[in-house]
Amino acid sequence: MLVAALSTGPSPSYAVASSAAATPARCSAGLVALTFDDGPSSNVTPRLLGILEERRVRATFFMVGERVASAPATARKVAQGGHVVANHSWHHTLMTTQTDSQIRDTLLATDRALRRAGVVPGKLMRPPYGGINARVTAAITRTGFVPVLWDVDPEDWEDRTATAIANAVISGLRPHRSNIVLQHDGVTNSPSSVSAVPSIIQRARRLGYCFAVLGADGRPTPPVPRLTIASTTVREGDVARVRLRLDQPTSRPVSVRLDTRAAGAGAADFTGRSLRVRFPIGTTTRTVLVRTHQDTLDERNEAFSVRLSAPVGLRVGTSSRRVVIVDDDAPPGVRVRNLVVTEPATGTTPADVVVELGRPSGRRVRATLRTRPGTARAGDFTPRVASAVVPAGTVRAFFRVEVLADLLDEPEETFTVEITSAVNARVVATPATVTIRPPPTP
Incomplete structure (x- = not known):
């Protein structure tokens, strides 16, 4: 007999306090493994699968080989639902009455039926009626299977109501120990046993249990979230x-x-x-x-x-x-600064108007600028429309306008440079005035 035993202590610091009694944290009481014998039943098992899926519970099904052969699609549905499929012999014969070779044959025949049904079974098996002794155990082990019995038997195969079955399961649970529950989905009273499952799940969870399938060693395996x-x-x-x-x-x-x-x-x-x-x-x-x-x-x-x-x-x-x-920072302001430049005696001279941000930006700022004549006209400078780019992390760029020499004796003249638009910045000042001073007297 192989019985799983897990020791996991409660964690009071994660319990939720109430005015009456503390509600245990999920899984703080340990694991419950629901197991179902004697199926599959094309009438009962699909309803059970729906109940388990709705409540996100996986279970272990010990299937009888001849019933698998009669309902292969139902066996496949069990496996497709993420449940563990295990062996429960071919004809549900008491193994203590069988020879070693008969035990071997009944297990292998059921294994073949499961595989023909499209199921890949593990090596867990449950002897019919729980009938097992040292000789039977040795025969099962030599065939390559692991025998598994149970801890909680609500005797659901008798003519018991769903309420009585659920009460028997809940009263049989033991905190922080193995809780392999025996139920049936292939006997006459299986409809009542299946009807008990929602109550069993709800009440066990309220007590701090969570549900698990049996692992390869036959023990309830902690869920892997x-x-x-x-x-x-x-x-x-x-x-x-x-x-x-x-x-x-x-x-x-x-x-x-x-x-x-x-x-x-x-x-x-x-x-x-x-x-x-x-x-x-x-x-x-x-x-x-x-x-x-x-x-x-x-x-x-x-x-x-x-x-x-x-x-x-x-x-x-x-x-x-x-x-x-x-990012929660507003774009910086951008402006142009006034400039004074001396008219060249011949040719041209650059007037580099400063395009300046109020503070550095993490983005590249592009300003579009243009010149407007004032007292200085087109013969005094080269009109221009262009963009100036302030690289990210810096605060300054330049907008160049060429100032032209002429032969006139005239006073200071001016034109303006204005920002017509800006990307990643706000225009915050009036146009800049560029003052052209007369060239020095020879």
Whole structure:
């Protein structure tokens, strides 16, 4: 007889307090393995599968070979539902009355029937009626199978109501120990046993149990939850809340390594984290805080990545997620500065008008500028419409206008330069005046 025994202590710090009594955390009381014998039944088993799927519970089905041969599609549905399919002999004959070769033949015949039905069975088996002794155990083991009995028997094969069956199961559960429950989906009273399953699941969960299938050793196997990272955005300067979520609780502590890495954002934009995130028994969510840093740069939204590795007791469903840092800085103001330039005696001289930001920007700023005549006319300078680009992180660019020499003796003249539009900046000042002084007297 192989009976599983798990020892997992409760975790009171994760229990939810109530005014009457504390509600245990899921899985804090241990595991329950629902097992169903004597099927498959094309009338009963599909209804049971629907109940289990709706409640996200996996079970172990010990199938009789001749019934598999009669209902192969139902056997396939069990396997397709993620349940464990195991061997319950060919004709449900008491094995203590069989020879060693008969035991071998009945197990192998059932294994072949399952495979012909499109099911890949494991090596678990349950002797009919629980009839087993040392000789039978040895014959089963030599054939390559692992015998499994049960811990809780509600005697659902008798003429018992669903309520009586559920009560018997719940009263038989033992916290922090093996709880392999025996039920049937292929006997006369199976409809009542199946009707008891919703109550069994609900009540056991309220007591802090969670449900498991049997592993290759015949013991209830702790659920292996799938871990994902929720999408996250954070306003610059705030704390990013990176939420990790398991798709189900489990009966043992699990953990994963978490590291942050730059993915557009630099080291000055956030404080990196590198830690192992631990989920106590029954816990399905954890939040890791990552601080972002405020700056004064108007810039594109940046990001860092959160990466998960080295899982213990869980499967990583989402190994990496980008966290977007939303920039909250207004674009800088852009202006042009007045300039005084001396008219050349001959030829031309450049008038480099300063295009200036009020503060650096994290973006490239493009300003479109044009000249307008004043007292200086087209013969005094070359009219121009062009763009000036201020690179990211800097504050200044130049707009060049060529000032022309003439032969006239005249006073100072002026023209203006104005910004007609700007990208990634705000125009904040009036046009700049360029003053052309007469050339020096020879």
